[in-house]
């Protein structure tokens with residue numbers, strides 16, 4: 001049966017870069033005998049414009065029905081004043097929560113051809129290859145109680161709650177240890193156990209999962225503030241990092257920026273295997289909707305294409321096809337093609353679609 | 363009357379680097395006619411060893427009685443297993459909370475002579491001069507409820523609470539705006555208002571304080587994840603950053619590491635002006651106790667000495683003396699003296715005490 005994909009391009013450059021994935025899909029159908037059954041829908045600002053909400057329940061249902069979701073990006077300054085409940089970000093937060101997408105995999109990888117794009121010295125980042133595993137349905141993002149209350153004197157109090165349970169920590173830790181086994185076999189777990197009890201539990205549970213199920217993997221622990229420093233000081237010391245939702249948000253963005261080329265970086269967010277054997281999963285570039293350059297045909301489609309490669313790898317177990325796409329991206333960069341965001345002296349500056357075509361022709 | 367100082371050297375390299383401040387104090391007494399009345403006490407691991415607690419109530423009382431507290435650093439692997447209530451970090455957390463030290467000022471400054479110490483390219487960090495103002499008595503560090511509870515099935519739940527009230531946000535925002543006026547007149551306020559209601563309130567309150575009291579200062583807002591990226595991408599875009607306790611912990615450490623020389627960076631933590639006109643304040647280097655090099659006489663005393671310069675500036679309004687010390691540090695670096703942590707080819711490697719002496723002789 002054909003692979004069922006739900007494609008949600010979203011806002012800004014989302015639709016443009018998603019368009020280039022279409023070429024890759026067509027190529028796989030023609031050359032590799034794959035078949036795709038694709039449904040498109042709107043999210044974020046695009047959904048607000050059409051339906052008045054950042055995401056409809058119907059879209060969540062379609063996501064459940066699909067083998068995987070390919071997501072673009074959401075966020076549009078036009079919708080800056082719609083209020084907390086209706087902001088475009090709700091689209092991605094709701095998809096994560098409703099589908100139980102608890103493990104966000106964010107590789108931070110420096111392509112040899114782009115080592116100079118980093119603001120860090122080449123000798124510090126050359127060959128960098130970190131995998132951050134961020135918990136994405138727990139922690140302070142979703143904990144209750146939350147909200148803003150008005151005090152008797154008219155002043156206000158804003159509250160959010162960080163909560164982690166043993167089972168929430170266990171399942172994301174397992175994802176990290178599993179990944180480490182296919183990489184350099186090292187996991188560093190990150191929290192603030194010197195200040196937060198939720199971090200203390202995090203550390204205890206990761207330690208227990210390690211001892212019980214993954215004693216062959218090397219485990220270390222690091223405080224989140226120190227981790228932010230170490231990522232700048234010597235990022236290559238890390239293999240797999242595993243951390244909670246909020247620390248993961250900051251640290252994965254920090255790690256991405258070390259590569260100097262956000263337009264290159266994909267991500268996957270995985271849920272739990274269901275009774276029918278399916279595992280909900282969503283793939284998206286780590287860059288945002290970049291409204292400032294939307295519609296100009298200059299956005300870099302590589303992160304979106306590599307997100308699709310992750311989809312082939314993690315949701316469809318098509319390792320060969322994923323590797324082919326990743327190799328094609330490397331080759332095109334080595335040949336000197338560059339979109340504006342990664343342009344450098346002596347290279348050839350190309351549009352979104354020329355980059356997409358070149359990757360498919362490779 | 364003499365200036366009353368409480369000196370708390372703490373653990374690891376704390377006592378060694380604090381010793382060098384003694385030379386600076388002696389010099390000020392001799393050459394600038396200042397008089398100091400100094401009390402020493404123990405905190406952290408040193409206090410655990412002697413009294414079984416990381417800090418005694420008596421020390422808090424002495425801190426109240428002093429004009430300012432000069433703190434070294436706490437933390438010692440020996441005390442890694444004493445439990446959450448007794449960990450050495452409680453010393454600094456309790457001082458902050460009991461004295462109401464709500465505004466942590468953390469400059470991240472690149473000295474010209476040390477621009478190559480950074481892992482970032484010199485053209486990205488040359489001239490960097492950021493001031494991070496971090497809230498330090500609120501947020502998730504102290505919010506209730508907190509703790510680890512056991513669920514009916516024997517599994518556990520870790521909880522922490524992020525809370526910010528209007529007045530807590532207002533007072534730290536004022537510190538940031540005030541500082542900006544003496545610098546480049548720009549404040550960037552950092553939160554996660556797209557996910558956390560406490561961040562939404564933070565943004566609203568900072569905006570209101572700005573409109574009401576500091577309309578002449580330029581104010582911008584940034585999400586914490588984006589801020590982590592921007593600090594790597596282009597740190598010089600910032601003048602003053604103001605943020606909550608937890609984000610401030612990560613972002614200020616990140617910003618410090620951009621300079622490549624943690625051994626150089628001081629900090630101040632200020633409380634509210636009391637009815638008697640006094641303002642509680644604590645000064646400490648941002649580096650830790652570095653147990654691995656303690657006792658070898660090779661630690662860099664500059665951060666501790668510059669913390670004392672901040673004390674002269676903020677607690678004693680001795681601008682001239684503060685500037686003298688800061689200039690002496692610059693001169694000594696320009697002359698080529700380096701402790702091990704900032705050693706570079708062609709420079710002269712010196713011990714803790716030779717560095718301290720050189721600064722005083724300058």
Ligand SMILES: CC(C)[C@H](C(=O)O)[C@@H](O)C(=O)O
Pocket residue numbers: 089092093249556557587
């Ligand atoms: C859009 C936003 C809600 C989201 C987050 O904070 O998780 C984003 O920053 C991310 O990292 O995916």
Ligand SMILES: CC(C)[C@H](C(=O)O)[C@@H](O)C(=O)O
Pocket residue numbers: 194195225451454455611
């Ligand atoms: C020692 C620790 C409790 C402290 C903190 O997390 O605030 C430290 O990291 C700091 O930044 O001053």
